[in-house]
Structures are given as C-alpha cells and as structure tokens.
Amino acid sequence: MDLHTAQLLTSPEGERALTLATGLPDPDSLGAGERMRREFAPELAAAALSQMGLRRRARAKLGPRADLLLWTSDGVEQATRASVSAWRARRLVSAGITTVLDIGCGAGADALAFLDAGLSVTGVEIDPATALLARHNLSTADAGADDPPGPAAAGGPRRPGPRAVVIAGDGVELAPGLIRGATGRVCVYLDPARRTARGRSWRVEDLSPGWPFVEAQLQADHATCVKLGPGFPRELLPDDVAAIWVSDHGDLVECGLWHLPGDGAPDAPDPDAPGGTGRIAVPASRSAVLLPSGVQAWADPGAPDFEVRAPGRYLYEPDPAVSRAGASRALAIQPPVTGSSGTRQPGGAPAHVWRLAPGVGYLSSDEPIVTPLATTFEVLEVIDHHMPALRAWVKAHRIGTLEIKKRAVEIDPAALRKKLRPKGPNVATLLLTPTTNGLSALVVQRLRDTPRNTLS
Structure with missing residues (x-):
C-alpha cells in the first residue's frame, strides 16, 4: 500500500467509504464495486473493498476487533x-x-x-x-x-x-x-x-x-x-x-x-x-x-533421554511447543497434591514413560497420565502396516471416517486415506510410527475421561 492510499483510508471520506463497504452483502462482487464507485473515487472505492477482504483474514487472529482496524496484506x-x-x-x-x-x-x-x-x-x-x-x-x-490518568495506587498519586x-x-x-x-x-x-x-x-x-x-x-x-x-x-x-x-x-x-x-x-x-x-x-x-x-x-538439558520400548497401553503425542522446546520429559513429572485436610503433599514418583523409537516424538506408558502437555491415546490394536492388510482392516471394521496420524514416516495421510477407501458408519484413528519392531500401525482412541493420575 502506498502512502496516498493510506491517507485516503484514514480520512473522514475514507471512514465513510469503509462504513458503506462494511454494509455490503458481498464486497467481492462486481455489484459491490459499482455501488462503491457511485459514491467514491475509484481509488478509494477499491481500497475500501480491499480492506473488507483483509479484515476477513485478520478476523481469524484478532476476532471482531479486526473489523475496526486497517490492514496491509503483510500486516x-x-x-x-x-x-x-x-x-x-x-x-x-x-x-x-x-x-x-x-x-x-x-x-x-x-x-x-x-x-x-x-x-x-x-x-x-x-x-x-x-x-x-x-x-x-x-x-x-x-x-x-x-x-484520562489511570487510577491511583493505594495512598499514592x-x-x-x-x-x-x-x-x-x-x-x-x-x-x-x-x-x-x-x-x-x-x-x-x-x-x-x-x-x-x-x-x-x-x-x-x-x-x-x-x-x-x-x-x-x-x-x-x-x-x-x-x-x-x-x-x-x-x-x-x-x-x-x-x-x-x-x-x-x-x-x-x-x-x-x-x-x-x-x-x-x-x-x-x-x-x-x-x-x-x-x-x-x-x-x-x-x-x-x-x-x-x-x-x-x-526442558531439562541435563536429563537423559527416555528409554526406547515397544508401545504400551497408552500413547502420548506431545504438544508441538513441548516437542520443539525439548520439554517432553515434563510429561512424566507428578505434581504436588492437596490432601483432604488442605495440606500440600509432595508429588509422586515420576511416571514410567518411554519412546517408541529413537528420535520419535511419540511417548508411551502402561499407566494413564492425563497431562495438559500432550494428547493421550489408548492403544487398541497393533496391525500390519502393509497396504493390503490396512485395507482389509478398514473394510472389515466398516470404517467410514478415518483419521491418520504419523511421525517420522514418509507417508501422505490424505493419499493413504484415499487408497484405503474408507466406507461405513464407524470411526477410527490410525497412527503410523517407527517402533522397536520397525514401522507399525496402531489403532488408537483419544482418552476423554480423567484417570486418577493427573498432571495439571
């Protein structure tokens, strides 16, 4: 945007053009352009209508407040x-x-x-x-x-x-x-x-x-x-x-x-x-x-990495910020708890958590931990990861809605889903990841209940 256009948009005439553009049902239509040009110079009409599209994009980040602001595409x-x-x-x-x-x-x-x-x-x-x-x-x-000035501090100016x-x-x-x-x-x-x-x-x-x-x-x-x-x-x-x-x-x-x-x-x-x-x-x-x-x-830079073992009953997908920070070990920490008498007691011993393969972000355990740091899944089944076996499993279980997740595997989930041809009334989540036994396909479901061991 050049300075002249910015000056037009921030002028009283620009405010009037923006108000009219905001009320149009379809600012992207040819009719909207014709309506705006009947009232304003072509340059201002185009700039005001362009702001409608920018505000629509900005709404995803700032909500309704975006409609009060002026934007550039880079902004x-x-x-x-x-x-x-x-x-x-x-x-x-x-x-x-x-x-x-x-x-x-x-x-x-x-x-x-x-x-x-x-x-x-x-x-x-x-x-x-x-x-x-x-x-x-x-x-x-x-x-x-x-x-006006802000409120006074207690007893102060x-x-x-x-x-x-x-x-x-x-x-x-x-x-x-x-x-x-x-x-x-x-x-x-x-x-x-x-x-x-x-x-x-x-x-x-x-x-x-x-x-x-x-x-x-x-x-x-x-x-x-x-x-x-x-x-x-x-x-x-x-x-x-x-x-x-x-x-x-x-x-x-x-x-x-x-x-x-x-x-x-x-x-x-x-x-x-x-x-x-x-x-x-x-x-x-x-x-x-x-x-x-x-x-x-x-992150604890001095802590050893997790041991590597085969998948347990539960699987954890750390939040991407946790993974990027190298803070996945915090998933295993048990916080202090408040007893029935209101007294604080130390947290329990760290939960036993391990990796599925070296360098793979997925973690696992045999006892459930509810943590804000990861999405928790229960492992229902481990199946053959080859295409014929996967397709047969999807067909046999009448899976119509199939979520595919993967880590450290060169697979396009959308392309794989298309090849598996899901059809039926049932829903499943399939997770593909390296494990101690090589590439594995795990059928999992998200845990939505709260087990006793809670990390908050």
Missing part, C-alpha cells in the same frame, strides 16, 4: 493471534515493564495488546503508509494519549494512563535515542519482518531488523522480547537468553526470546509448573507455553 500475515499478544503483554506487566518500544510495529496488532494491558507504547515502522495505519489502529484502543505513539522511521537508527528517553522500565519488542520482494522468507539473513541488531538488544541492559517463527534454527538462539515456544489451541505459533535483566524480572519458582518451575524467563532456559491454559513446561 495480516505477520499479525500475532490476539490470545498470544495478550499473554505476552501480561508477562511484561508482571515483569515490571511500564513502556514498550515496538520496533517494526507493522499495523500495530501487538501494540494494541500492550495498550490493553496498561503499557505505554512507542511504535516505530519504517514504511510510512503502514505507520499511518498503525497510528489509526492504536487510536481505536481504549487507552491512548488523550485518555494518580498514575498516568498508558500512551501510544507511532513514529515513521528506521527503528535501528532511532532505537538508542528512544531507549534513553523512555520513562519507567522499558522493554524493546521486536517482531522481525520475514518477507522480501520475493515473498515470505525463512532465511535468517532476510530478517528486518537484521539478526545482528536483534542479538545486540538481547545483550543490552534493558529488557528485550523477540518474536520469531517457531522453526527458527535452534543453533542460532543465544545461549544466555530464555527461549519460549508458544502454542495456541495446539498450533505451534512462535518462538519468543526473553531477556529480563534487573530486579524486576520475576523468578520465584512455582512447584506446580510441569518441569518444576513457574518462572517467566529464566536465562538460558528452554520452555514451552501452551495457550489458552498458560501451562509452561521446562
């Missing part, structure tokens, strides 16, 4: 899910942060979450058009520069309300001065763009701001939080910062790097947390956070 693609942005903002508040310097703020989706949490935000965006959209979007927040400023400029050049001039405890937030003229890129050298700048912020005296793609190369992660992989409703969405120096960094352990600690960002740690529950599981 929608890079926007963080609202639940993840809110989680991050809450963590910064609990760390004592009062001001966020959002370098490369894009359309301002994360900045809105910071404002919602009561944090002041200075956003910097190198593209003037996107900066103008971000300024408009932050003006829709309940908190802003013109809001009234606290100034959070403020939002968006600057069009190069964040790398402006960052030193903005950090020096910030009031309160500041955190630099970075969500490096991962797009080039060729489209979306996963190459580290294509990040903007560049990786050397990101590394420098993570070594600075101020707090820094960096949002990266979940597949960012582990070998490039700095050893002395916390890396947290985040999943939302089972989808792996990001890897965050956290540097929270000073007395404000919360580090009180929570024995209830899987892995033995509830710290937000322990330096040099690797952990997983599962939303919406907020459960955090920690």
